[in-house]
Amino acid sequence: MHKLVKRTAEAQRAVARRTAKKTLNVYRRSKLERRSEQSQNVEEIAGDLRAARVARAEAWDLGPLTPRRDVDGNFTHGATLLSRNRPQTPFKAWEIEQRCAWAGGSKLLNIVKNDRVVVMEGPDKGKIDLINHIDLNNGVVELKTLGKYLTVVPDVHRKVDPSQPPTSAATGTLPISAIRLVHPLTDPVTGITRDVIVRSLTAGPVKRHRATGWKAWTRYITGLNVAVPWPEREVVKRVDHPADTLRAAVEEPTFVPSLLACPLPDTLIDELRNKYSKFRTRHEVEYVQRKEAEASEKKAGRVTAASMLTPLQEFNRQQRDVRRARGQPMLTEEMLEKVGQVIARNKAAALSAAGVSDVHETPAQLLDAARDGPSPTAQQ
Structure with missing residues:
Protein backbone atom coordinates (compact mmCIF):
# COMPACT_ATOMS: atom_id res chain seq x y z
CA MET A 1 0.00 0.00 0.00
CA ASP A 70 -11.60 60.67 -50.51
CA VAL A 71 -11.44 59.24 -54.05
CA ASP A 72 -8.67 56.69 -53.65
CA GLY A 73 -10.07 54.00 -55.94
CA ASN A 74 -10.68 51.56 -53.08
CA PHE A 75 -13.74 53.30 -51.63
CA THR A 76 -12.34 52.86 -48.12
CA HIS A 77 -11.90 56.51 -47.16
CA GLY A 78 -12.87 57.11 -43.55
CA ALA A 79 -13.04 53.39 -42.71
CA THR A 80 -10.95 51.81 -39.97
CA LEU A 81 -9.85 48.29 -39.22
CA LEU A 82 -12.09 46.16 -37.05
CA SER A 83 -9.17 45.02 -34.90
CA ARG A 84 -8.52 48.59 -33.74
CA ASN A 85 -11.89 48.80 -31.99
CA ARG A 86 -12.11 45.15 -30.94
CA PRO A 87 -8.86 43.88 -29.42
CA GLN A 88 -8.15 40.19 -29.76
CA THR A 89 -6.21 39.75 -26.52
CA PRO A 90 -8.22 39.87 -23.27
CA PHE A 91 -7.75 42.58 -20.69
CA LYS A 92 -6.27 41.98 -17.28
CA ALA A 93 -8.52 41.52 -14.26
CA TRP A 94 -7.40 44.76 -12.60
CA GLU A 95 -8.07 46.70 -15.80
CA ILE A 96 -11.62 45.36 -16.04
CA GLU A 97 -12.16 46.10 -12.34
CA GLN A 98 -10.88 49.64 -12.85
CA ARG A 99 -13.33 50.18 -15.69
CA CYS A 100 -16.27 48.91 -13.61
CA ALA A 101 -15.28 50.71 -10.39
CA TRP A 102 -17.87 53.48 -10.65
CA ALA A 103 -20.68 50.94 -11.20
CA GLY A 104 -19.88 48.83 -8.13
CA GLY A 105 -17.25 46.50 -9.60
CA SER A 106 -17.41 43.63 -12.06
CA LYS A 107 -18.78 41.13 -9.51
CA LEU A 108 -21.88 43.21 -8.70
CA LEU A 109 -22.24 45.42 -11.75
CA ASN A 110 -25.08 47.91 -11.28
CA ILE A 111 -25.80 48.55 -14.95
CA VAL A 112 -27.75 46.19 -17.20
CA LYS A 113 -29.22 46.08 -20.66
CA ASN A 114 -31.71 48.88 -21.54
CA ASP A 115 -30.24 51.30 -18.99
CA ARG A 116 -30.09 54.95 -20.06
CA VAL A 117 -26.49 56.13 -20.07
CA VAL A 118 -24.61 59.20 -21.26
CA VAL A 119 -21.32 59.06 -23.14
CA MET A 120 -18.53 60.91 -21.31
CA GLU A 121 -15.70 60.46 -23.82
CA GLY A 122 -15.17 60.34 -27.56
CA PRO A 123 -16.94 62.00 -30.49
CA ASP A 124 -20.39 61.19 -29.04
CA LYS A 125 -19.67 62.93 -25.74
CA GLY A 126 -22.83 64.24 -24.06
CA LYS A 127 -25.28 62.02 -26.00
CA ILE A 128 -27.73 59.69 -24.23
CA ASP A 129 -28.51 56.17 -25.44
CA LEU A 130 -29.62 52.74 -24.20
CA ILE A 131 -27.27 49.86 -23.47
CA ASN A 132 -27.63 47.03 -25.97
CA HIS A 133 -24.99 44.58 -24.71
CA ILE A 134 -22.43 44.32 -21.88
CA ASP A 135 -19.18 42.38 -22.29
CA LEU A 136 -17.57 41.82 -18.90
CA ASN A 137 -14.66 39.89 -20.42
CA ASN A 138 -13.31 43.16 -21.83
CA GLY A 139 -15.24 45.67 -19.69
CA VAL A 140 -17.04 47.29 -22.65
CA VAL A 141 -20.64 48.01 -23.66
CA GLU A 142 -22.49 48.36 -26.94
CA LEU A 143 -25.10 51.09 -27.39
CA LYS A 144 -28.18 50.75 -29.56
CA THR A 145 -27.76 53.80 -31.83
CA LEU A 146 -24.43 55.41 -30.97
CA GLY A 147 -20.95 54.14 -31.72
CA LYS A 148 -21.51 53.15 -35.36
CA TYR A 149 -18.47 53.33 -37.64
CA LEU A 150 -17.22 52.05 -40.99
CA THR A 151 -14.85 49.11 -41.13
CA VAL A 152 -12.74 47.83 -43.99
CA VAL A 153 -13.86 44.43 -45.26
CA PRO A 154 -10.82 42.13 -45.50
CA ASP A 155 -9.68 41.09 -48.95
CA VAL A 156 -10.15 37.44 -48.04
CA HIS A 157 -13.88 37.97 -47.58
CA ARG A 158 -14.16 39.96 -50.80
CA LYS A 159 -12.45 37.19 -52.76
CA VAL A 160 -15.07 34.74 -51.54
CA ASP A 161 -17.92 37.16 -52.32
CA PRO A 162 -16.90 39.77 -54.95
CA SER A 163 -20.28 41.49 -54.69
CA GLN A 164 -19.56 42.45 -51.09
CA PRO A 165 -18.91 46.21 -50.61
CA PRO A 166 -15.43 47.33 -49.52
CA THR A 167 -16.77 48.77 -46.26
CA SER A 168 -19.43 47.78 -43.81
CA ALA A 169 -21.08 49.39 -40.81
CA ALA A 170 -20.18 47.95 -37.43
CA THR A 171 -21.20 48.67 -33.87
CA GLY A 172 -18.39 50.05 -31.80
CA THR A 173 -17.79 49.38 -28.15
CA LEU A 174 -17.18 51.82 -25.35
CA PRO A 175 -15.41 51.08 -22.08
CA ILE A 176 -17.68 51.06 -19.06
CA SER A 177 -15.58 53.86 -17.59
CA ALA A 178 -16.62 56.11 -20.52
CA ILE A 179 -20.35 56.06 -19.67
CA ARG A 180 -22.47 57.10 -16.71
CA LEU A 181 -26.01 56.22 -15.72
CA VAL A 182 -28.79 58.76 -16.32
CA HIS A 183 -31.64 58.75 -13.80
CA PRO A 184 -34.45 61.29 -13.14
CA LEU A 185 -34.35 62.95 -9.71
CA THR A 186 -36.63 65.54 -8.12
CA ASP A 187 -35.04 68.66 -6.70
CA PRO A 188 -36.27 69.00 -3.07
CA VAL A 189 -36.07 72.83 -3.30
CA THR A 190 -37.73 73.55 -6.63
CA GLY A 191 -39.69 70.33 -6.99
CA ILE A 192 -38.58 69.97 -10.62
CA THR A 193 -37.77 66.48 -11.88
CA ARG A 194 -34.98 66.24 -14.41
CA ASP A 195 -32.36 63.80 -15.60
CA VAL A 196 -29.11 63.77 -13.66
CA ILE A 197 -25.83 61.99 -14.28
CA VAL A 198 -25.07 59.39 -11.62
CA ARG A 199 -21.34 59.42 -11.01
CA SER A 200 -21.22 56.35 -8.74
CA LEU A 201 -23.45 53.38 -7.86
CA THR A 202 -23.39 51.06 -4.86
CA ALA A 203 -24.96 47.62 -4.48
CA GLY A 204 -27.19 46.85 -1.51
CA PRO A 205 -27.50 43.55 0.38
CA VAL A 206 -27.41 40.57 -1.98
CA LYS A 207 -30.07 37.86 -1.91
CA ARG A 208 -28.93 34.46 -3.17
CA HIS A 209 -30.48 31.09 -3.91
CA ARG A 210 -28.01 28.24 -3.59
CA ALA A 211 -29.94 25.71 -5.64
CA THR A 212 -30.53 27.83 -8.74
CA GLY A 213 -27.68 30.34 -8.41
CA TRP A 214 -30.14 33.25 -8.55
CA LYS A 215 -29.07 36.49 -6.91
CA ALA A 216 -30.61 39.94 -6.70
CA TRP A 217 -29.88 43.24 -5.03
CA THR A 218 -30.93 46.88 -5.05
CA ARG A 219 -28.67 49.53 -6.52
CA TYR A 220 -28.28 52.88 -4.79
CA ILE A 221 -26.70 56.20 -5.68
CA THR A 222 -23.53 56.49 -3.64
CA GLY A 223 -23.94 59.06 -0.86
CA LEU A 224 -27.73 59.26 -1.23
CA ASN A 225 -30.48 57.04 0.11
CA VAL A 226 -32.01 56.81 -3.36
CA ALA A 227 -32.68 53.43 -4.95
CA VAL A 228 -32.42 53.25 -8.73
CA PRO A 229 -35.00 50.82 -10.16
CA TRP A 230 -33.91 48.22 -12.68
CA PRO A 231 -35.27 48.47 -16.24
CA GLU A 232 -38.02 46.11 -17.29
CA ARG A 233 -36.76 42.80 -18.54
CA GLU A 234 -37.75 41.36 -21.86
CA VAL A 235 -40.09 38.41 -21.47
CA VAL A 236 -38.59 35.36 -23.15
CA LYS A 237 -41.26 33.44 -25.02
CA ARG A 238 -40.66 29.73 -24.82
CA VAL A 239 -42.15 27.61 -27.57
CA ASP A 240 -43.08 24.04 -26.68
CA HIS A 241 -42.56 21.32 -29.27
CA PRO A 242 -44.04 17.82 -29.44
CA ALA A 243 -40.62 16.28 -28.81
CA ASP A 244 -40.15 18.13 -25.52
CA THR A 245 -40.33 16.09 -22.32
CA LEU A 246 -43.08 17.09 -19.93
CA ARG A 247 -42.08 18.54 -16.58
CA ALA A 248 -44.27 15.98 -14.79
CA ALA A 249 -42.30 13.16 -16.41
CA VAL A 250 -39.00 14.78 -15.47
CA GLU A 251 -39.93 15.32 -11.81
CA GLU A 252 -41.52 11.90 -11.34
CA PRO A 253 -39.29 9.69 -9.13
CA THR A 254 -38.63 6.42 -10.96
CA PHE A 255 -35.85 5.00 -8.77
CA VAL A 256 -35.52 5.04 -4.99
CA PRO A 257 -32.14 3.68 -3.82
CA SER A 258 -32.02 1.67 -0.62
CA LEU A 259 -29.31 1.45 2.00
CA LEU A 260 -28.81 -2.27 1.37
CA ALA A 261 -28.02 -2.08 -2.34
CA CYS A 262 -25.50 -0.09 -4.35
CA PRO A 263 -27.17 2.72 -6.33
CA LEU A 264 -25.04 1.88 -9.38
CA PRO A 265 -23.73 -1.40 -10.80
CA ASP A 266 -20.11 -2.18 -10.01
CA THR A 267 -19.13 -2.17 -13.67
CA LEU A 268 -20.64 1.28 -14.16
CA ILE A 269 -18.81 2.63 -11.10
CA ASP A 270 -15.55 1.28 -12.53
CA GLU A 271 -16.23 3.08 -15.80
CA LEU A 272 -17.01 6.35 -14.05
CA ARG A 273 -14.12 6.27 -11.57
CA ASN A 274 -11.50 4.64 -13.85
CA LYS A 275 -10.56 1.58 -11.84
CA TYR A 276 -6.99 1.46 -13.17
CA SER A 277 -6.20 5.17 -12.83
CA LYS A 278 -2.87 6.08 -11.26
CA PHE A 279 -4.60 8.93 -9.40
CA ARG A 280 -6.91 6.58 -7.53
CA THR A 281 -6.82 6.96 -3.73
CA ARG A 282 -9.70 4.67 -2.67
CA HIS A 283 -9.51 0.92 -3.25
CA GLU A 284 -11.61 -2.14 -2.49
CA VAL A 285 -11.03 -4.06 0.73
CA GLU A 286 -10.00 -7.21 -1.17
CA TYR A 287 -7.46 -5.27 -3.20
CA VAL A 288 -5.97 -3.67 -0.08
CA GLN A 289 -5.74 -7.05 1.68
CA ARG A 290 -4.05 -8.61 -1.33
CA LYS A 291 -1.46 -5.82 -1.51
CA GLU A 292 -0.77 -6.06 2.22
CA ALA A 293 -0.32 -9.82 1.89
CA GLU A 294 2.15 -9.28 -0.95
CA ALA A 295 4.10 -6.79 1.16
CA SER A 296 4.17 -9.21 4.12
CA GLU A 297 5.37 -12.00 1.83
CA LYS A 298 8.19 -9.84 0.50
CA LYS A 299 9.21 -8.89 4.03
CA ALA A 300 9.21 -12.54 5.12
CA GLY A 301 11.33 -13.39 2.08
CA ARG A 302 13.89 -10.79 3.09
CA VAL A 303 14.00 -12.24 6.63
CA THR A 304 14.48 -15.75 5.24
CA ALA A 305 17.24 -14.56 2.93
CA ALA A 306 18.97 -12.85 5.86
CA SER A 307 18.87 -16.11 7.89
CA MET A 308 20.71 -18.06 5.17
CA LEU A 309 24.44 -17.62 6.06
CA THR A 310 27.70 -19.25 5.04
CA PRO A 311 29.86 -21.00 7.68
CA LEU A 312 32.27 -18.03 7.78
CA GLN A 313 29.37 -15.59 8.29
CA GLU A 314 27.99 -17.78 11.11
CA PHE A 315 31.45 -17.89 12.80
CA ASN A 316 31.82 -14.10 12.57
CA ARG A 317 28.34 -13.63 14.02
CA GLN A 318 29.23 -15.91 16.96
CA GLN A 319 32.45 -13.98 17.62
CA ARG A 320 30.53 -10.69 17.58
CA ASP A 321 28.04 -12.10 20.08
CA VAL A 322 30.88 -13.24 22.36
CA ARG A 323 32.59 -9.83 22.26
CA ARG A 324 29.27 -8.09 22.86
CA ALA A 325 28.60 -10.30 25.91
CA ARG A 326 32.13 -9.74 27.27
CA GLY A 327 31.76 -5.95 27.22
CA GLN A 328 34.49 -3.27 27.17
CA PRO A 329 37.92 -4.35 28.60
CA MET A 330 39.06 -2.83 31.94
CA LEU A 331 42.66 -1.62 32.66
CA THR A 332 44.25 -2.95 35.86
CA GLU A 333 46.81 -1.16 38.10
CA GLU A 334 49.69 -3.15 36.65
CA MET A 335 48.64 -2.28 33.11
CA LEU A 336 48.38 1.42 33.97
CA GLU A 337 51.86 1.30 35.55
CA LYS A 338 53.33 -0.30 32.44
CA VAL A 339 51.68 2.35 30.26
CA GLY A 340 53.19 5.13 32.42
CA GLN A 341 56.68 3.60 32.12
CA VAL A 342 56.41 3.41 28.35
CA ILE A 343 55.25 7.06 28.14
CA ALA A 344 58.14 8.25 30.35
CA ARG A 345 60.70 6.28 28.33
CA ASN A 346 59.42 7.61 25.06
CA LYS A 347 59.43 11.18 26.40
CA ALA A 348 63.04 10.96 27.55
CA ALA A 349 64.13 9.53 24.21
CA ALA A 350 62.35 12.31 22.31
CA LEU A 351 63.94 15.08 24.44
CA SER A 352 67.42 13.65 24.10
CA ALA A 353 67.04 13.34 20.35
CA ALA A 354 65.99 17.02 20.14
CA GLY A 355 68.84 18.25 22.39
CA VAL A 356 66.50 19.61 25.03
CA SER A 357 66.81 18.90 28.73
CA ASP A 358 63.88 18.49 31.00
CA VAL A 359 63.77 21.48 33.48
CA HIS A 360 62.15 20.37 36.72
CA GLU A 361 62.50 23.60 38.80
CA THR A 362 63.39 27.29 38.18
CA PRO A 363 66.03 28.75 40.57
CA ALA A 364 64.64 31.31 43.02
CA GLN A 365 67.52 33.80 42.47
CA LEU A 366 66.70 34.02 38.74
CA LEU A 367 63.09 34.83 39.48
CA ASP A 368 64.08 37.54 42.02
CA ALA A 369 66.53 39.14 39.56
CA ALA A 370 63.92 39.25 36.83
CA ARG A 371 61.39 40.79 39.23
CA ASP A 372 63.77 43.55 40.62
CA GLY A 373 65.37 44.58 37.27
CA PRO A 374 64.41 47.78 35.35
CA SER A 375 61.64 47.58 32.79
CA PRO A 376 62.61 47.99 29.10
CA THR A 377 61.99 51.38 27.41
CA ALA A 378 61.55 52.51 23.84
CA GLN A 379 65.23 53.69 23.63
CA GLN A 380 66.51 50.30 24.72
Missing part, protein backbone atom coordinates in the same frame (compact mmCIF):
# COMPACT_ATOMS: atom_id res chain seq x y z
CA HIS A 2 2.88 2.35 0.68
CA LYS A 3 4.00 1.87 -2.91
CA LEU A 4 0.51 2.72 -4.21
CA VAL A 5 0.32 5.86 -2.08
CA LYS A 6 3.77 6.91 -3.26
CA ARG A 7 2.82 6.32 -6.91
CA THR A 8 -0.35 8.41 -6.55
CA ALA A 9 1.54 11.25 -4.86
CA GLU A 10 4.20 11.25 -7.59
CA ALA A 11 1.51 11.31 -10.30
CA GLN A 12 -0.25 14.24 -8.62
CA ARG A 13 3.01 16.18 -8.31
CA ALA A 14 3.83 15.50 -11.96
CA VAL A 15 0.42 16.77 -13.06
CA ALA A 16 0.82 19.85 -10.86
CA ARG A 17 4.20 20.58 -12.45
CA ARG A 18 2.82 20.16 -15.97
CA THR A 19 -0.17 22.36 -15.16
CA ALA A 20 2.03 25.09 -13.70
CA LYS A 21 4.31 24.95 -16.74
CA LYS A 22 1.36 25.08 -19.12
CA THR A 23 -0.17 28.02 -17.23
CA LEU A 24 3.14 29.88 -17.37
CA ASN A 25 3.44 29.24 -21.11
CA VAL A 26 -0.11 30.48 -21.71
CA TYR A 27 0.59 33.61 -19.66
CA ARG A 28 3.80 34.33 -21.56
CA ARG A 29 2.11 33.70 -24.91
CA SER A 30 -0.82 36.00 -24.08
CA LYS A 31 1.60 38.67 -22.83
CA LEU A 32 3.58 38.47 -26.08
CA GLU A 33 0.43 38.59 -28.21
CA ARG A 34 -0.89 41.59 -26.31
CA ARG A 35 2.42 43.42 -26.63
CA SER A 36 2.61 42.74 -30.37
CA GLU A 37 -1.00 43.84 -30.84
CA GLN A 38 -0.42 47.07 -28.93
CA SER A 39 2.73 47.83 -30.90
CA GLN A 40 0.88 47.18 -34.16
CA ASN A 41 -1.95 49.52 -33.14
CA VAL A 42 0.54 52.21 -32.13
CA GLU A 43 2.30 51.89 -35.48
CA GLU A 44 -1.01 52.20 -37.34
CA ILE A 45 -2.01 55.28 -35.37
CA ALA A 46 1.42 56.84 -35.89
CA GLY A 47 1.12 56.17 -39.63
CA ASP A 48 -2.31 57.82 -39.72
CA LEU A 49 -0.93 60.86 -37.90
CA ARG A 50 1.97 61.16 -40.33
CA ALA A 51 -0.40 60.89 -43.30
CA ALA A 52 -2.66 63.54 -41.76
CA ARG A 53 0.28 65.94 -41.30
CA VAL A 54 1.34 65.42 -44.91
CA ALA A 55 -2.22 66.00 -46.15
CA ARG A 56 -2.53 69.17 -44.06
CA ALA A 57 0.75 70.52 -45.45
CA GLU A 58 -0.31 69.75 -49.02
CA ALA A 59 -3.68 71.39 -48.48
CA TRP A 60 -1.92 74.52 -47.18
CA ASP A 61 0.61 74.66 -50.01
CA LEU A 62 -1.53 73.60 -52.99
CA GLY A 63 -4.83 75.17 -52.05
CA PRO A 64 -7.47 74.39 -54.70
CA LEU A 65 -5.06 71.97 -56.40
CA THR A 66 -5.06 69.65 -53.40
CA PRO A 67 -5.73 66.05 -54.50
CA ARG A 68 -9.02 64.55 -53.42
CA ARG A 69 -8.05 61.90 -50.96
